Amino acid sequence: MDFEEYLITKKIDVNAFKKADAARFEEWSSIFQTMHPESFTQHKKFLINEIRRRYHLKED
Numbered sequence: 001m002d003f004e005e006y007l008i009t010k011k012i013d014v015n016a017f018k019k020a021d022a023a024r025f026e027e028w029s030s031i032f033q034t035m036h037p038e039s040f041t042q043h044k045k046f047l048i049n050e051i052r053r054r055y056h057l058k059e060d
Helices: 003-009 014-020 022-032 037-043 045-054
Strands: none
Touching (some): 003 014, 003 022, 014 022, 022 037, 037 045
């Protein structure tokens, strides 16, 4: 699983997140590559929730 797929599973709009907060997106992407997805979730749990509220993925 890559970082963009992970964000989709967390219901985060990848394009909106990348466009509005590119620095954080790149930082998280590089951290994600070094961790298991579950570990990343535990490490960034409260921040992921904040990002999800800002860049919520609209479902079809």
